[in-house]
Every structure is written in structure tokens, then in C-alpha cells.
Amino acid sequence: MAEAIKAGLQPCKICKPPAAYGAATPSPHKEQGTSQTAQCKGFTKSGTRCKHMTRIANGYCYQHQ
Incomplete structure (x- = not known):
């Protein structure tokens, strides 16, 4: 996960990764x-x-x- 952040990659909007990924807290709402x-x-x-x-x-x- 650290390598992905260094590479500038963002989590996809569908899989809803954990908040520790560096994004805002996951939305409880459906995509x-x-x-x-x-x-x-x-x-x-x-x-x-x-x-x-x-x-x-x-x-x-x-x-x-």
C-alpha cells in the first residue's frame, strides 16, 4: 500500500478501501x-x-x- 501511495495511485471508487489508505473516511453510501x-x-x-x-x-x- 505504501508503494501505491508513493506512485501517486488512488483507490478505486468501487472497492472502498480502508481509511488508512490516505483517503477520506469511506462513505457509508453506495457508489x-x-x-x-x-x-x-x-x-x-x-x-x-x-x-x-x-x-x-x-x-x-x-x-x-
């Missing part, structure tokens, strides 16, 4: 999505792009999280 929908970044078993639309902040629909 907020966006106001606009976007196509899911996931792929189906057949290899085609998922057609679901999502507002979840990580860009994946409920099936591909």
Missing part, C-alpha cells in the same frame, strides 16, 4: 451512478457486446458485475 445511461461494457457467452443499458458507475449491467 453513485451517472445521470446518463450507457451500454454495458460486458460481453455475452457468444462473444457479442451486451445490449443492456446501465447507469451503474463501473459501466457494467447487473448481470456482468
